[in-house]
Amino acid sequence: MKKFVNTPEDFVxxxxxxxxxxxxxxxxxxxxxxxxxxxDAPRDNKVSVIQGSGSGHEPxxxxxxxxxxxxxxxxxxxFAAPPVDACYETIKALAxxxxxxxxxxxxxxxxxxxxxxxxxxxxxxxxxxxxxxINDDVAVQDSLYTVGRRGVAGNxxxxxxxxxxxxxxxxxxxxxxxxxxxxxxxxxxxVALTSCIPPAKGTPIFDIGDDEMEVGVGIHGEPGxxxxxxxxxxxxxxxxxxxxxxxxxxxxxxRVALMxxxxxxxxxxxxxxxxxxxxxxCADRGLxxxxxxxxxxxxxxxxxxxxxxxxxxxxxxxxxxxxPATTAxxxx
Amino acid sequence: MKKFVNTPEDFVxxxxxxxxxxxxxxxxxxxxxxxxxxxDAPRDNKVSVIQGSGSGHEPxxxxxxxxxxxxxxxxxxxFAAPPVDACYETIKALAxxxxxxxxxxxxxxxxxxxxxxxxxxxxxxxxxxxxxxINDDVAVQDSLYTVGRRGVAGNxxxxxxxxxxxxxxxxxxxxxxxxxxxxxxxxxxxVALTSCIPPAKGTPIFDIGDDEMEVGVGIHGEPGxxxxxxxxxxxxxxxxxxxxxxxxxxxxxxRVALMxxxxxxxxxxxxxxxxxxxxxxCADRGLxxxxxxxxxxxxxxxxxxxxxxxxxxxxxxxxxxxxPATTAxxxx
Numbered sequence: 001m002k003k004f005v006n007t008p009e010d011f012v013x014x015x016x017x018x019x020x021x022x023x024x025x026x027x028x029x030x031x032x033x034x035x036x037x038x039x040d041a042p043r044d045n046k047v048s049v050i051q052g053s054g055s056g057h058e059p060x061x062x063x064x065x066x067x068x069x070x071x072x073x074x075x076x077x078x079f080a081a082p083p084v085d086a087c088y089e090t091i092k093a094l095a096x097x098x099x100x101x102x103x104x105x106x107x108x109x110x111x112x113x114x115x116x117x118x119x120x121x122x123x124x125x126x127x128x129x130x131x132x133x134i135n136d137d138v139a140v141q142d143s144l145y146t147v148g149r150r151g152v153a154g155n156x157x158x159x160x161x162x163x164x165x166x167x168x169x170x171x172x173x174x175x176x177x178x179x180x181x182x183x184x185x186x187x188x189x190x191v192a193l194t195s196c197i198p199p200a201k202g203t204p205i206f207d208i209g210d211d212e213m214e215v216g217v218g219i220h221g222e223p224g225x226x227x228x229x230x231x232x233x234x235x236x237x238x239x240x241x242x243x244x245x246x247x248x249x250x251x252x253x254x255r256v257a258l259m260x261x262x263x264x265x266x267x268x269x270x271x272x273x274x275x276x277x278x279x280x281x282c283a284d285r286g287l288x289x290x291x292x293x294x295x296x297x298x299x300x301x302x303x304x305x306x307x308x309x310x311x312x313x314x315x316x317x318x319x320x321x322x323x324p325a326t327t328a329x330x331x332x
Numbered sequence: 333m334k335k336f337v338n339t340p341e342d343f344v345x346x347x348x349x350x351x352x353x354x355x356x357x358x359x360x361x362x363x364x365x366x367x368x369x370x371x372d373a374p375r376d377n378k379v380s381v382i383q384g385s386g387s388g389h390e391p392x393x394x395x396x397x398x399x400x401x402x403x404x405x406x407x408x409x410x411f412a413a414p415p416v417d418a419c420y421e422t423i424k425a426l427a428x429x430x431x432x433x434x435x436x437x438x439x440x441x442x443x444x445x446x447x448x449x450x451x452x453x454x455x456x457x458x459x460x461x462x463x464x465x466i467n468d469d470v471a472v473q474d475s476l477y478t479v480g481r482r483g484v485a486g487n488x489x490x491x492x493x494x495x496x497x498x499x500x501x502x503x504x505x506x507x508x509x510x511x512x513x514x515x516x517x518x519x520x521x522x523v524a525l526t527s528c529i530p531p532a533k534g535t536p537i538f539d540i541g542d543d544e545m546e547v548g549v550g551i552h553g554e555p556g557x558x559x560x561x562x563x564x565x566x567x568x569x570x571x572x573x574x575x576x577x578x579x580x581x582x583x584x585x586x587r588v589a590l591m592x593x594x595x596x597x598x599x600x601x602x603x604x605x606x607x608x609x610x611x612x613x614c615a616d617r618g619l620x621x622x623x624x625x626x627x628x629x630x631x632x633x634x635x636x637x638x639x640x641x642x643x644x645x646x647x648x649x650x651x652x653x654x655x656p657a658t659t660a661x662x663x664x
Contacts, residue, residue: 001562002525002526002542002562002636003525003565003602003636004525004565004568004569004598004602004603004605004606004638005564005565005602005605006564006565006566006605007564011601011605012601014565014604014605014608015601015602015604015605015608016604017608018603018604018605018606018607018608018611018626019604021607021608021611021612022604022607022611022624022626055601056599056601058599058600058601058604059600063600193334193335193336194334210334230333230334232337232338233335233336233337233338233346234338236336237336264599264600265597265599265634265636266336266634267388267390267596267597267628267631267633267634268390268391268395268596268628268631268661269343269344269347269387269388269390269633270335270336270337270347270634271336271350272346272347272348272350272351272354272390273336273337273338273343273346273347273350274336274350275350275353275354276346276347276349276350276353279350279353279354280353292354294350294354295661295662296599296600299599299600301599301601302597302598302599302602302636304334304335304597304634306336329600329627
């Protein structure tokens with residue numbers, strides 16, 4: 001297994017310990033529950049925005065904790081939902097009178113864990129807490145681990161805008177409304193060139209031929225729309241872009257944020273080849289790219305591949321994306 | 333070939349066009365010479381700091397151009413030095429009365445190209461220009477493409493400190509002295525778990541067994557100290573760290589910057605597993621990690637692997653590292 005791992009069981013707590021060691025002034029954690037939080041959270045007059053999912057998608061989510069982004073996050077094992085008790089303890093650790101908003105990427109395992117944890121926090125501890133489900137992936141309606149559309153890299157924009165809105169002192173209902181508006185206006189689709197190897201499995205999560213790609217792949221390697229022969233970068237970009245841009249649809253004159261997200265094993269230069277074409281396709285459609293993001297935002301361990309995300313902006317969203325944020329990964 | 337590429341010949345100009353498209357306010361380029369520069373450079377009263385090398389090491393170097401970092405950079409093809417005319421045109425484009433400092437990673441091809449270009453600029457154009465050679469890699473004394481030690485990820489610290497010093501208005505001689513001091517105090521060693529595929533070659537640049545790693549690898553896949561069986565993350569970290577830390581040597585009580593650099597195909601979580609152990613090893617030696625860097629700073633296309641860099645700090649270097657910088661990659 002071509003990985004930097006000690007034992008598969010220790011992989012998640014050890015990388016989280018690394019994140020904490022690298023950010024001692026910013027973050028603190030409770031590794032018993034694989035949870036990381038802002039040192040200065042919770043604050044009484046501020047809504048806490050939290051998230052949690054399987055590991056292997058870094059920087060999502062524990063590396064996205066910090067001022068202007070998430071107040072806290074918990075991780076499950078690689079590609080498995082966090083346990084209910086981790087979700088519950090994370091809600092409790094970030095509870096404030098202003099309330100807690102849980103952002104959940106739409107995967108059945110995550111939803112089940114958070115549903116239960118939210119009920120426990122409400123019923124047993126009288127904590128003000130609400131959830132919002134992110135489902136930006138246009139590839140397929142239902143999938144291996146999901147009913148409805150999956151939540152993938154568009155999640156970044158929901159976190160960023162909600163983080164900024166909460167920092168401004170918005171109420172729980174207002175922050176949730178921001179999540180709804182961003183999610184309603186964000187669309188993503190990805191493609192995988194290779195599989196990936198969860199440390200505990202030790203073998204690739206799916207097989208793929210040397211000349212094949214999986215179009216519309218999920219961030220756990222779930223099948224997408226089709227298994228196709230590898231095409232040129234421009235053809236792949238056009239395929240992803242068209243699927244995304246026609247879904248909302250985006251209209252000529254729209255201001256957008258454009259993200260090219262690496263899935264973990266694709267180097268920076270290739271992501272910029274994709275960005276170059278995607279920016280041209282935006283111009284062709286009359287879309288103005290007001291903000292752009294090229295890098296690793298939501299990965300599938302070391303999978304070679306990428307996703308394209310478009311967010312239709314309004315003035316409030318632009319201001320939220322512009323707002324300062326400080327996290328373990330410095331890409332926001 | 334599991335890559336996002338159109339044609340191998342277009343790969344470098346296309347990713348550079350992507351970098352320019354993503355940073356229209358910050359950067360401008362001359363893709364005939366595969367050169368990118370700050371829009372606001374050159375400035376008469378400021379030393380220009382430039383660099384250039386083969387492509388495939390992104391974000392080094394064209395994604396490291398911007399205020400507080402490089403004033404300009406040019407790229408060669410993947411893993412090949414930039415042509416002399418590209419180096420010459422880059423010097424001319426950034427020439428100022430205050431002078432130009434060229435930072436060269438110690439590879440024979442790069443040195444030959446820059447030596448000639450510097451001579452041309454001095455002789456034909458009377459441009460004030462000097463060079464500094466970076467050689468931070470402790471792995472081997474001579475290597476496949478290098479006489480003396482290679483210049484690798486430690487290059488980041490030289491760029492950052494020289495960029496900050498030049499921004500402060502230091503003279504060419506003073507900025508070069510900063511480069512000398514940083515280079516004298518920075519040490520790196522890397523390890524590869526996989527090979528990588530230059531687009532124009534289409535096949536791996538070296539063969540490596542499923543259970544093997546190359547210890548002390550160069551950033552073009554050059555052999556290092558030994559071909560060994562893969563070990564645990566902690567063992568690999570200790571091996572790299574000890575090689576680096578005993579070279580200067582670093583002493584108990586030193587303040588250091590610690591970088592864990594991904595070589596392109598290793599995901600963020602694994603880099604933090606390495607960081608976690610490296611930070612412990614710093615503590616064991618009485619080194620205080622004043623600043624840390626975990627991510628991709630100098631890659632070898634999609635190679636799975638990492639390097640560890642230690643920089644022994646003084647107050648001036650700390651201030652330079654703290655100084656603001658804005659580049660295409662937002663990791664500084």
